[in-house]
Amino acid sequence: MSDMSKLEKWKGALNKCIRCGYCYEHCPIYKSTRWEIDSPRGKLILLYGLLSGEIEPSEYVAGKLMECFHCGRCQKACSSGVPIQDVYQDARELLIEAGFEVPGTTSQTDADVCALCLNCVRMCKHEARSFVDGRIVTDLLKCQSCGSCLDVCPKQGVTIGRGFGTNPDELEREVAAFFADGRNPEAKAIVFSCGWSNYPGMQTANYEPDAATAEYKVLVTVCSGRIRSETILSTLDAGAWGVLVVSCPEEDCEHGGSPRVKARVEALLKPLAAIGVDPGRVQVAEVAQGNPKKFLEVTQAFMKDVRALGPLLARSEA
Amino acid sequence: MSDINFEKLKAIVGEAGVLSDPADLYVYGSDSSVHEGTPHAIVRPQNTGQVQQLLRYADEERIPVIPRGSGSGMCGQAVPVRGGIILDMKAMNRILEINPQDGYCRVEPGVVDDDLNRALKPHGVFYPPTPASSVVATIGGEIANNASGTRSVKYGAARDAILAMKVVLAGGELVSLGATTRVAASGYPLERLMVGSEGTLGVIVEATLRFVPIPKLRCLGIAMFNVLGEAGDAISEIMGSGCQPSMLELVDKVAITAANKAENLGLPEVEAILLFEADGLAKETIDPEIEKFRTICERHNGFGLEFSYDEKERTRIFAARSKLFPSLSKYDERLASTSLADDMAVPFSKMAETANKIHEIAERNGLVMTAYGHCGAGCMHTKILMDTEKGTQWEAAQRAVKEIYEYVLSVGGTTSAEHGIGLSKAGAFKREKAAVLDLMRGIKKVFDPNNIMNPGKLMDGPDDWVGETHLRYQKS
Structure with missing residues (x-):
């Protein structure tokens, strides 16, 4: 059994957390479940419990600590400057040492x-x-x-194991729901947005369209490289007039996904063109981290293209 | 109370809506205050019917129920001091109606403030109480604590935005309170009674809120003062002059130093800064307000005056205030920022004196404290920066809190301006409201005869917030 008192070096940092919850809106996992324990604040409280001995290490606790997409947005948003990612990483190491090798989101x-x-x-x-x-x-x-x-x-x-809304099958379900008959009469497009790139900016900006008149929906993927050709095709098949994938600039992409999705979309455009689908309907745009203005610009430019192209399928075919 | 029947809870809200792992119970035992407790269960209802069933069950079994939004309260309002069921209201988060014609919207309690304002924006209106925590705070929590924020000086607090609401009472009965019309003359305004009740009277399951037009123009001004008392005199004169600021904020030297230290803002380290905003449809109506502010500040030796309508410039000028909250946590590596004596209201004429008093009390007790707030509303905030591992610091903090509230009450102030009472301020609240505590307990008894709704808070909260509650910090 590992000694959780090794977390002692983080005690000051855990005391610093004022538990304001400003990290909530930046965590894709919390936003998916809205349970306190899935929030960065909740996990810091949990670690305080492990350190103080009020909480026993367990598979459940280890699983919660291992559920993280490592985007670091919580740390950037932390009003108290707690080095959340470093604290988590040490705690994970201790829990693994203690025999709780739980995969979480790995x-x-x-x-x-x-x-x-x-x-x-x-x-x-x-x-x-x-x-x-x-x-x-x-x-x-x-x-x-x-x-x-x-x-x-x-x-x-x-x-x-758990994608918290970001696995391809979960994204495809969201797409189908957005284009479901009558739900969003103005629905025209899907924007798949990389969780590491523009998403932080998007969270603090009011760019989501009003649901009643929504022309497009932004769905967050962990890395743009995870957007499969099948997901793009099924989105068009669901009734979308177009699909935009927003990724990190290639030089910023830490996971190699940005060049992959670009190559994939390029390869997809040829067969699509062969069956009469305009290449403007499937686009990739690069937006650097925390640049909501650019995100809005590329989205608006894409929507302008899509509106000009009109519907791809008649509603009854979708 | 009886043992919790988890099967019963699951039958009501479904298996996925009930948490009981010790880790979940521990995490839900805290909010943004210094306190912690341990609930017996976390339950997430999806609709009003489920809330009714849950309360019927809890009332029969005498199980405490603590409604909770995002848990961003600073005084321990959502801390389960007697165990029981935490009612996590975040799944009831639908915006049910936006009715621009009749000037109201209907929302469920779990809607986050910023999300509501995001939805209202295309209609050209906004819900104005908006506390600094609007990115996380839910409407239900804001109503239960009568939240307000920087613009409440002009637009009011949650209480002023409420038209009607639906509430589930302790026995499970659903009642509709208030009216969607702008005026409703007769009878007891029970919807207003719910505001600031901190979950002790029932569970808000729907709220009808009024909103106001988003002003076309905003102009922000700043003035520096070398003497805190002169800034205070300016505040009194501004508010007494018929001026209608949409924001009037005071930031003291400790806060300025903290902001400079943590965020490298390069602000002049003067004794006080005043920030003044006026808004409206046209410059013709705003400029005279700004002119009044300028004249009054200059009369009281204010200097470094700047004004701007430009959004970027306003953001730059406002940095002294917007960076304050994070700066306090970063003020000193060894000190944590605690929400103690965090909130109070005093007459305008006492703002500067209160700030001076806070500094004096802090120094006498070996603590670091700042004084800032929405002085246009008479609202003063502070934080105690302390080494939370030292028992002596807690003793000092306890003395300081007592002295501050004794002073606040002595000048005709009140214990809470907008953060509520919960546990941390219960002692001061009980001293302030001593003559009407029985009346409040009588009202509570009518709404909640078995005392299951968030027991141990407000008038039943602890006199000794250190000794009678469990603190989240380990101290020596």
Whole structure:
């Protein structure tokens, strides 16, 4: 059993947290569940409990600490300057030492499915995956939950257990709901937005259109590289006039997703053009972190294109 | 109270709506105050019917129920001091109606303030109480605590924005209070009684709120003072002159130093800064307000006056205030910012004297305290910056809080301007309201005969907030 008193070095930082909750709106996991324990503040309180001995280490506690997309927005938003990511990381290490190896949002490989192609090992920017004793192993402390390994796996043998709304199937369900008959009569497009790039700016700006007249919906993906061709096609099939993927500038992308999604969209445009789909309907735009103005500009420019192109499918076909 | 029947709770709200892991109970035991407690269960209702069923069950079994929004209260309002069920209201977060024609909107209690204003914006209107925590605070919590903010000097607090509401009472009965019309003359205004009741009378499940037009223009001004008392004299004269600021804020030297230190703002380290905003449809109506502010400030030796209608410039000028909250936490590596004696209201003429008194009390007790606030509303805030691990600092903090509220009451002030009472301020509140405590307890008894609604708060809160509550900090 690991000694949680090793968190003592963070006691001052945990005392500094004034528990204002200003981190709430910046955490995609909290925004998905709205449970206090899923918020950065809740997790800091939890760590205080571990340190003080009021909370016992458990699988449940470890799971909560391991559920994180490592975007760092909570730390940037923290009014008390608590180094949240460093505190979490030390706590995770202690919990793993204590035997609570819970995957949380880290990616895991199904050994029965894995083709041992090692694509995921080669492309992981965080050196979180390795080939050990004939199987792929994830380093729980290094994995950033970006999902790039899922993207390059030819066998769909890699999964992230809980996506908190960001897994492709969850995004596709949101798309279907947005275009469901009569719900949003003005619905025209989907904007898939990288969780690391413009999202922080978007959170503090009033750019979401009013639901009653919403022409587009912004859906957050963990990394733009996780937007699959199938997701784009199913979005058009659901009734969208167009799809915009907003990613980090290539030079800023820490996960390698930005160049991948660009290449994917480029490859998709040719067959789409062959069946008469205008290339303007599927676009990729780069927006750097915390630049809500640029986000609004690219979204508006895209929507202008989409309106000019008109509907792709008649409503009855959608 | 009886043991919690978790199967019963799950039957009402569904399995996914009930939490009981010790980790969840621990986390939900805290809010933004210095206190903590431990609930027995966390329950998240989805609709009014579920709230009714939950309260019926809790009342029969005498189980405390603590309604909770985002838990951003600073005085322990949502801390479950007697255990029981935390009613997490965040799933009831629908904006039910925006009716520009009749000038109201209807919302569920879990709607976050900023989200409501985001939805109102296309209609050219806004919900004005808006506290600094609007990014996280829910409308239900704001009503229960009668929240207000920087613009309340002109537009009022939550109480002024309430037209009607639906409330589930302790036994599960649903009642409609108030009216959606702008005037409603007769009978007891029970909807207003709910405002500031801190969850002790019932659960707000729907609120009908009025809103106001977003002003076309805003002009922000700033003035510096080398003598705090002169800034105070300016405040009294501004408010007595018929001036109608949409914001009038005081920032003291400790706060300025903190903002400079933490955010490198380069502000002149004067004794006080006043920020003044006027808004409206046209410059012709705003400029005279600004001129009054300038003349009065100059008469009281204010200097460094600046004014701007430009949004970017206003943001720059307002940095002294907007950066204050985070700056206090970063003031000193060893000191944590605690919400103690965090909120009070005094007559305009006593603002400067109150700020001076706070500094004097802080110094005498070996603490660091700042004084700032919405002085146009008579509202003063402070924070105690202290080493939370030292028992002696808590003793000093306790003395300081007592002295501050004794002073506030002696000059005709009141214990809470906008943060509420909860646990931290219950002692001072009880001293202030001593003559009407029985009346309040009588009202509580009518609404909640079995005392299940957020027990142990307001008039039933502790006299000794250190000794009688569990503090979130470990101290030696």
